[in-house]
Amino acid sequence: MTRQAEQVLSLEGLTKAYPGVLACDDISFSIGRGEIHALLGENGAGKSTLVKMIYGLVAPDSGRMTLEGRPFAPPEPRAARAAGVAMVFQHFSLFDALSVAENIALGMEEAPPPRRLAARIREVSELYGLPLDPARTVGTLSAGERQRVEIVRCLLQEPRLLIMDEPTSVLTPQEVEILFETLRRLAQDGTAILYISHKLEEIRALCDSATILRRGQVVATCTPAETTAREMAEMMVGASFAAVERAPRATGEVVLEARGLSAPAPGAFGTPLRDISFSLRAGEVLGLGGVAGNGQDELLAALAGERPSPRGMLFLDGQDIGRLGPQTRRAQGLATAPEERLGHAAAPEMSLTENGLLTAAQSRGLLRRGFIDWPGARRFAEAVISRFDVRTPGPQAAARALSGGNLQKFVIGREIAQRPRVLAVNQPTWGVDAAAAAAIRQALLDMAAQGAAILVISQDLDELFEVADRFGALVGGRLSEIRPMAELSLERVGLMMGGAHDMEVAHVG
Numbered sequence: 222m223t224r225q226a227e228q229v230l231s232l233e234g235l236t237k238a239y240p241g242v243l244a245c246d247d248i249s250f251s252i253g254r255g256e257i258h259a260l261l262g263e264n265g266a267g268k269s270t271l272v273k274m275i276y277g278l279v280a281p282d283s284g285r286m287t288l289e290g291r292p293f294a295p296p297e298p299r300a301a302r303a304a305g306v307a308m309v310f311q312h313f314s315l316f317d318a319l320s321v322a323e324n325i326a327l328g329m330e331e332a333p334p335p336r337r338l339a340a341r342i343r344e345v346s347e348l349y350g351l352p353l354d355p356a357r358t359v360g361t362l363s364a365g366e367r368q369r370v371e372i373v374r375c376l377l378q379e380p381r382l383l384i385m386d387e388p389t390s391v392l393t394p395q396e397v398e399i400l401f402e403t404l405r406r407l408a409q410d411g412t413a414i415l416y417i418s419h420k421l422e423e424i425r426a427l428c429d430s431a432t433i434l435r436r437g438q439v440v441a442t443c444t445p446a447e448t449t450a451r452e453m454a455e456m457m458v459g460a461s462f463a464a465v466e467r468a469p470r471a472t473g474e475v476v477l478e479a480r481g482l483s484a485p486a487p488g489a490f491g492t493p494l495r496d497i498s499f500s501l502r503a504g505e506v507l508g509l510g511g512v513a514g515n516g517q518d519e520l521l522a523a524l525a526g527e528r529p530s531p532r533g534m535l536f537l538d539g540q541d542i543g544r545l546g547p548q549t550r551r552a553q554g555l556a557t558a559p560e561e562r563l564g565h566a567a568a569p570e571m572s573l574t575e576n577g578l579l580t581a582a583q584s585r586g587l588l589r590r591g592f593i594d595w596p597g598a599r600r601f602a603e604a605v606i607s608r609f610d611v612r613t614p615g616p617q618a619a620a621r622a623l624s625g626g627n628l629q630k631f632v633i634g635r636e637i638a639q640r641p642r643v644l645a646v647n648q649p650t651w652g653v654d655a656a657a658a659a660a661i662r663q664a665l666l667d668m669a670a671q672g673a674a675i676l677v678i679s680q681d682l683d684e685l686f687e688v689a690d691r692f693g694a695l696v697g698g699r700l701s702e703i704r705p706m707a708e709l710s711l712e713r714v715g716l717m718m719g720g721a722h723d724m725e726v727a728h729v730g
């Protein structure tokens with residue numbers, strides 16, 4: 222076999238510019254048959270743009286691609302799929318009300334008759350250790366199971382190249398193990414895998430090789446198993462960065478308290494909150510873990526005041542705040558940042574200046590007698606951009622033009638910069654690179670050291686180990702017993718989050 226034939230995908234000089242940024246600058250590398258190849262880079266380095274070119278979502282300005290030895294220039298995703306490229310996105314694109322099989326059929330060019338399709342789904346899912354019931358309604362599935370639907374949908378195409386964009390951010394440690402087994406099996410069968418993640422320890426465990434991008438260029442390649450996570454992170458950033466430091470802290474009075482907080486599910490597939498109780502003291506970081514869809518969003522909405530709570534369930538400084546709206550709660554010192562950054566935390570078409578105003582108008586005095594202080598709003602956005610190293614041409618940029626991680630830095634930075642007394646955040650470093658994640662975590666710890674009370678809801682267990690003093694798990698809208706983080710192991714935490722249950726499910730079939 223010639224070397225050419227062993228390459229599944231080769232990229233030569235791929236380049237793509239957006240106004241003001243060279244997102245991909247002369248990128249060349251190849252992925253071989255059966256190779257699991259990591260694509261690493263800090264936020265805005267150009268990873269998404271590169272895979273969008275491979276998947277036919279974005280046309281390169283220049284450069285060439287070769288797939289299985291043939292010239293490859295997909296004008297649209299359908300063409301990329303037909304040529305053997307499959308992609309599992311960060312955000313699942315499934316319809317809750319439809320069954321697994323119906324969802325899969327929707328994504329297929331020519332779906333076989335339902336019975337044949339159901340049989341194929343069973344076959345593929347069993348072959349790769351991804352048990353799935355084709356008749357189940359997607360709305361009832363866990364995040365891990367939804368991801369299986371997406372993966373099985375890809376595998377039915379028998380792809381030559383599978384692209385995975387941050388696939389583990391919604392999984393328990395046990396589910397991650399199962400996913401890795403599947404990917405290794407696929408690689409053994411010859412599939413090439415391009416794997417994007419900011420979780421460097423996972424890259425070390427899984428990937429054969431890595432290409433590292435910085436500011437649109439390939440700056441290094443490495444063998445992840447032979448490189449430390451810190452070395453990889455430093456190659457991405459091009460410098461060393463400070464590790465998160467936990468200063469000793471004194472805790473004060475209880476500032477935020479939930480007493481039997483309950484709420485019905487917000488919609489057909491939301492999660493009800495069931496009898497949630499916790500207290501949070503000044504100077505303390507309480508971490509709540511859980512697999513996506515176990516009440517995280519609903520809890521944050523209840524704390525934010527997006528949904529009012531009955532009397533007697535939610536207290537700030539001993540005052541019942543259940544009936545207060547979001548702005549009043551903010552004015553009293555309780556700030557929140559929801560998980561979904563585009564649409565919920567930020568308005569996509571609005572500039573960063575306007576997005577800053579959305580939550581900071583009051584605390585920063587940017588509204589005077591009904592008039593907006595635009596220069597002040599711009600300065601606030603600029604301050605957030607510079608302190609949190611948000612990579613963007615400037616505060617006039619629209620939120621949607623930022624890379625995912627950079628928008629996340631802005632949305633969280635906007636809250637931290639207002640110095641609230643109590644801050645509740647959901648997934649504060651979701652999609653954020655290692656250096657920026659360390660900076661955000663450090664900012665949260667510094668706030669606590671200065672006496673703020675912090676509630677961190679996260680699916681990233683390393684993050685919770687790094688910042689939280691105490692830990693509780695959200696499972697089905699209930700909160701487990703809260704334990705000191707120092708007493709818990711990673712495995713124990715995984716089990717508290719329901720990992721044991723998922724393991725059982727996964728071993729059926």
Ligand SMILES: Nc1ncnc2c1ncn2[C@@H]1O[C@H](COP(=O)(O)OP(=O)(O)OP(=O)(O)O)[C@@H](O)[C@H]1O
Nearest residue numbers: 239244264265266267268269270622623624625626
């Ligand atoms: N539609 C767009 N319009 C303008 N600029 C864009 C657009 N999409 C991406 N960019 C810019 O291109 C650069 C590369 O972004 P890209 O999303 O590829 O980065 P990334 O490495 O995937 O980042 P992350 O890890 O944050 O997802 C960034 O500077 C980004 O702001």
